Amino acid sequence: MKLRTLAVTAMMLLLSSAFAIAAEPPSSGWLQQQEHPDVKVRLAFTGQIKDGKALATLEVQLDNDWKTYWRAPGEGGVAPSFNHQQLENIAAVEWLWPLPQTYSLQGLNTIGYQNNVVFPLLVELNEQGAFNWQTTLTLSTCTTVCVLTEYQINLSGDTSQWAVDSQRAERFQIARSRVPVQRNTPIEAVWDNDRQLLSVSSVQGIEQIYFYSDDADLNELTFANTRTESGEAIVEVDHWLETPDLSGLEQDQVIAAVIVDETGAFQAPLGITAGAVNNLPTTVHSLPVILLFALLGGLILNVMPCVLPVLGIKLRSLIQSQQQTHTRTKFLASAAGIISTFFALGIVVAVMKLSGQSVGWGMQFQNPWFLGALVLITAVFSANLLGLFEIRMPQGMSQKLAAQKTSDSHRGDFLQGVIATLLATPCTAPFLGTAVAFAMGAGIVVQLTLFVALGVGMALPWLLVAAKPSLVRFLPKPGRWLNWIKPVFGIMMGLTTLWLLSLLIIHHLAPATAAPDPGWQTFEQEKIAAAVDDDQVVFVDVTADWCLTCKANKRAVIEQNPVATRLAEADMTLLQADWTTPSDNITDYLRQHNRYGVPFNIVYGPAAPEGIALPVILTDSAVLDAIEQAK
Template sequence: MLTGQKDLAKHTVQGLLEVKLDTNWKTYWRSPGEGGVAPSINWDMSSNIAKVDWQWPLPKRHDFLGVETLGYKHDVIFPLSIHIKDMNKPVFLSGKLTMSSCTSICVLTDYELSFDFTPNKLMPSTEAMFLYNKGESQVPKSSPTVTLNTLSYNKAEKKVTVVATNTTGWQQPDVILDGDTQAAKDTSFLKPTTIIKGNTLYATLPVTSWFGTPKLVGQPLHVTIGDHDLAVEITAKATDTPVSIPNTTNNLLKTIGLALIGGLILNIMPCVLPVLGMKLSSVISAQGLARRQIRTQFLASAAGIIASFWLLAAFLTAMKLSGQALGWGIQFQSPWFIGAMIAITVLFGANMLGLFEIRLSSNANTWLATKGDNSHLGHFIQGMFATLLATPCSAPFLGTAVAFALGANLVTLFAIFTALAIGMAAPWLLIALFPQLATLMPKPGVWMDRVKTLFGLMMLATSVWLLSLMTSFFSANIVWGLGAVILVIILWLIGRKKGRKTVIITLAVMLLGVAAILFTGSLTANKWAAPLPPDHHWIPLDTAKIATEVAQGKTVFVDVTAQWCITCKANKMGVILQEPVYSALDNKNIVLMRGDWTKPSDYVTGFLQSYGRFGVPFNIVYGPNAPKGIELPVILSSDSVLDALKKAGK
């Protein structure tokens, strides 16, 4: 496609090649990495053409089964500069595009391209010019704010170290190396380990080659650095000058410390509250047991928590090695997982209400072994269940630790997830260490049955919440039809265990309770709380539109959320829909964008990961004074939102 723009003095015409790929298919950058073939065009059959310059937008890294490649998914635009011999004569473009596209398999395809035009008669095309500028904006160029300080190759360790300074500071930079010489083309430059100290970036890239140890000293290399709204390319010759790398031990220890605190705080987050009944029951059931037995039971619960975090780490590792999207809580994007959690919470809730019992002497001694027995398996399952139910919550410090873990190597990932597990298991480890703490609880009695009933109802309420999440995957009629079936089963169990009279009383209490709540709420709503206003008008997340709106002097507030995210709901009801934030966001100079992560979305995942985030909620404010955005804390406050809006706006 031609834009119609021409430079008569330089004898050039602007054009572009737009490639649209199906979901999960990718093509490659000019240097594809450890595998793949870069796209190429043979223009030999063209006439009145001197040459064609192909520009390459900043690529993304893709990892599949341990093989790292560089390239593009979905849509990519390659800007072209066509050099014409004679601007007054017709041009015939005839080329063969050879492009490799891959998922788990690769297909190498040839495409015939041909069209003709007369350069001095071209008319500008608004659509083509927009696409060209969109592609051009993603092509790395030199920047006055970025300086390459050192490009050093350590032949003995087979590593290249890049030291660069950005006067505006670094956020989540990635460094890519390649070159035009044969030595550089024969070398694979792998994913870097990066350290940021002040405004200085230290990136160390391992190198490999099929032809032995690469000889890179003195070779010109292209250093491409991508960061938030930054794509820079600098060419320099590699030296063998030694580079002193700052120590990262303190950063890792700090992150592990945050992980321990974040894991501990998870115990009091809303997602875990329904499990408190099981925890409380465990403590109470320890009355009269030997200290050794108390210790082993609580160690079993702690082991369940740790094992569950390790399973999550293993799951994320498998996804990372297969090149899939990573994120905290992504299992809630699967209706199968939500369905399994509904079944588990209903069974646990019904068991706590005394509607059925699991006898360890029978063949039903399964992974649903419950709270009231002395089974180590039961306590182990409690720990695992608590962890899985905790993932929709983002406790303070958790986001920082998870982001560091998912962006690090596999050993560090497991180390940080282990720290999260130990933090969450800390209360159980404390009782295991000091079993006498369990004796401080009141002795079992009638009150214990009432408490178990309360927490059983809380567990069933959790089932209702999980059931509501299914409306994102199935029609509401199907979902609530399933809910009605579950309710009938619960009532049948009540009738079987407690009698028909109890069923009638239960239904009457439910109806009267709902009626009383609605009636009382309608009479007193204006006195005890103001009703929530209607939600704002949100448009879907569009990174290209963000830049356009900011260029027009507007402020853009981005909310990345998910239906299953409890913290997102708290932010919405507690801050976004409350004054004074509600009125501030209603300003016509503010554009509201929402990224929905309820279901898997490569686009939203890519946006999150571009800011080093691997979970929701995530809020960021852009504006004329903050084109790169002002990131907001995980748990919003009115002051933080208003302050960001003020700083970003004019």
């Protein structure tokens, strides 16, 4: 009996000893602050130890669209961090970062996580055995507002007595699989110190890229307006103090990149050398998308006021003829005039770029000879439509021209397409600015392709009628009413002539004595920073007298309430940059923002020192919202 009792006792002692050894690894449990109930955190060990490092997870649950941040949070936010009060038997805590996402709010791009995120942690031990870890987790979370919350965490235990928790181990492995693979071979990068641009190349292409550094100063760099094309990423780099020369960093100063390509995600240090970087357009759109923008932008040009007189003349001639074969050839000739003129403009721009000259959309309206030629042409058109004179030709030539009316000779129609294109170039339309900016920064082949696409877009209505002449039957029948509409087109063309003549006289033949409107200051880029430092909101208006879209914005929005009242308030500084005649300073300013035409409006302020660019076609809400954001 005693032997049986002793055996049972021994068995119980062995079982209790086994259970004592196989203890559950410590966990903080879910921690939640009463003032911020939408966020809770939990730090827990898995019970696994590999290479002297205990595996743990930091779980963060975010409700109601709250977000937290990556190790380099972007243009706002703070990365989560530990502030250790006590580390007994712990040499270091390594924080692993799953692949983040980019979020945009009010023009600012931040990098982080939404909903739930699990961070894998590697806790390096001095030796197996008892440990004590007391730390404070500081967590920044944001929606439209941001909250900085602290969580006190105290964990202790004996690693030699742990049992593996299978659920925690699985959670760690899933989180670890979302961490980009570490590569030690440096990624090639080029730093253009003059333009503050960094170019990163990857053989497999770059779908997304993020940057970080363990150096305190370098981690405060901001990498904005990232553009990727053909395996190359170009990034604008800035620092709140002064951006260092990234090609001359010390050996212990390393910038690393996380790259997402077709093979997955990996991270590696950058091997940075000095060089020149070609600035890609500020757009992540691919060339097919930009081609679509060019088509749409060209199409919209047809409804711009500058083109309507020529379009009206074409419709009048169409109504008069209403012969399908004749209609097809006439409109094909006009379309050819449009497309060939755009191609010629592309050639001129390419030549000017190769010669080092500044280029811009509508730049020819800064040339008095060009304006003079257009004044003469439109005046002749207008006078002829108004019946002020009629050019009579010798009888033989008239007979010859009459015989050609049904032939393939449509020089007049071709000329109408040319004039329509030239009159359209001072106009900036939605989609057009994006396409032109891309074209100005692209190679010659892509540039010419986009100019042709602009021409095809503008010629689309003409091509549609040429492809389907039967559409003519939907137009009103010719009659005496055409005698009334002819002077209307003549007056419209005459107004175009007067507008062109005013440009020629005021800005090219007469001395520049006109002062800006009251409240507007002459543009000088240095004034922007000075005004912002003085807590002013700066509204910059880059305009030109030959830009009809600029005038439309001015009359419909800038000079009307509620915008006019807001611009007149004491906290506003108004800068007007007049690009009617060539100005290297204004051209350079436009190019800094990857713009090559006007209008261009941008708002600066204490909360937006880099500026908030406004859409081409202004609206009250767009202007007022930008002012409030900048303020």
